[in-house]
Amino acid sequence: MSPQSIGVVMNGVTGRMGYRQHLVRSVLAINEQGGVPLAGGGRVLLRPVLVGRSAEKLERLSAGHDIAEWTTDLDAALADDTNLIYFDAQVTQARVKAVLKAIDAGKHVYAEKPTAETSEDALALAEAAAAKGVKNGVVQDKLFLPGLLKLRRLIDGGFFGRILSVRGEFGYWVFEGDWQAAQRPSWNYRTADGGGIVLDMFPHWAYVLENLFGRVTSVYAQAVTHIPERVDEAGEAYRATADDAAYGIFELEGGIVAQINSSWSVRVNRDELVEFQVDGTHGSAVAGLRNCRIQHRATTPKPVWNPDLPVTARFRDDWQEVPDNAEFDNGFKIQWERFVRHVVEDEPFPYDFASGARGVRLAELGLRSSAEGRRLVVEP
Numbered sequence: 001m002s003p004q005s006i007g008v009v010m011n012g013v014t015g016r017m018g019y020r021q022h023l024v025r026s027v028l029a030i031n032e033q034g035g036v037p038l039a040g041g042g043r044v045l046l047r048p049v050l051v052g053r054s055a056e057k058l059e060r061l062s063a064g065h066d067i068a069e070w071t072t073d074l075d076a077a078l079a080d081d082t083n084l085i086y087f088d089a090q091v092t093q094a095r096v097k098a099v100l101k102a103i104d105a106g107k108h109v110y111a112e113k114p115t116a117e118t119s120e121d122a123l124a125l126a127e128a129a130a131a132k133g134v135k136n137g138v139v140q141d142k143l144f145l146p147g148l149l150k151l152r153r154l155i156d157g158g159f160f161g162r163i164l165s166v167r168g169e170f171g172y173w174v175f176e177g178d179w180q181a182a183q184r185p186s187w188n189y190r191t192a193d194g195g196g197i198v199l200d201m202f203p204h205w206a207y208v209l210e211n212l213f214g215r216v217t218s219v220y221a222q223a224v225t226h227i228p229e230r231v232d233e234a235g236e237a238y239r240a241t242a243d244d245a246a247y248g249i250f251e252l253e254g255g256i257v258a259q260i261n262s263s264w265s266v267r268v269n270r271d272e273l274v275e276f277q278v279d280g281t282h283g284s285a286v287a288g289l290r291n292c293r294i295q296h297r298a299t300t301p302k303p304v305w306n307p308d309l310p311v312t313a314r315f316r317d318d319w320q321e322v323p324d325n326a327e328f329d330n331g332f333k334i335q336w337e338r339f340v341r342h343v344v345e346d347e348p349f350p351y352d353f354a355s356g357a358r359g360v361r362l363a364e365l366g367l368r369s370s371a372e373g374r375r376l377v378v379e380p
């Protein structure tokens, strides 16, 4: 059976995420492997149509990857009936308007997180997609990281007993841009441009917590701007108006307490850029992007507090590596394949705009909690 091909309008592919993770590591990689394998047999190839603001950049990009179609005219790309999917990895601020246009044109829509800057807008997207009857999805890549897949396996296998708490540590030092170039775009540090680590990371924590441990029932957060001035891509100093660190406590259904630090102003003294420690009555685990270590109650050492003696125990040696037991593909690509099967053969896809809206709402409540200095209930 020769593979069918569907047009995918891709907006924001000149950006960091749009280019590397979505175009190169997902859509082009899928085509290189012969398309998305369908449950019902056969394969679907993806025909990317690159959309953006700069003709020059798009032309260079399509020539470099042998991509036939690109345009700066989003309306024209959406008017083509052979384009079934619209994908958006633009800066957050530009997302709602473009996604609404795509929904209006009857396209199935897939978008980066956060789906919007406010929960009102994020809900409006979910409602518009539902009203038009188009499939919709939001990127929730962290769920498909090898480390978190191993954590999922431990939960499913009953390893933890009753889960008590989750401690997440995310972050790294983002250079200020003066003597070494910043490794993230400057819009991330300006509130007016849709920046801020709460809006960036709380949507991730929302779906990670909800999918692995349970619904978030309350949030307390302290969002701060540790570095008040940075230097942008053009070498100009600017005021960082957005939060660059957030210290959050989330209560989850079932009484689990999750505490997650997110920071672009922290130096890494961990094995990975994100790590989650999960403690349960029967065992504990520390999961990162790729690896996951465990300690069972039967192998838990008994430390005794005595500051008069030097520490001789090597606590980390008492942990055991969880084996891969599988081959792990790129998380963004796995989710693309699932979204395409959702569109083509109606495979269930729980990562929809409604779940994206819950992520935006958690960010919004986190910022409000910080501003008001109090814990806020997250309504179901």
Ligand SMILES: NC(=O)c1ccc[n+]([C@@H]2O[C@H](COP(=O)([O-])OP(=O)(O)OC[C@H]3O[C@@H](n4cnc5c(N)ncnc54)[C@H](O)[C@@H]3O)[C@@H](O)[C@H]2O)c1
Pocket: 011, 012, 013, 014, 015, 016, 017, 018, 052, 053, 089, 090, 091, 092, 094, 112, 113, 114, 139, 141, 185, 200
């Ligand atoms: N899933 C993840 O792990 C993850 C990680 C980083 C960023 N993101 C999300 O992806 C999106 C893009 O982030 P990025 O880091 O790739 O950003 P980026 O600045 O590298 O890219 C932004 C893209 O949007 C386009 N754009 C459209 N309108 C624009 C405007 N008015 N101003 C500036 N650029 C405009 C740019 O041309 C570019 O293609 C954001 O919504 C961000 O929250 C997701």
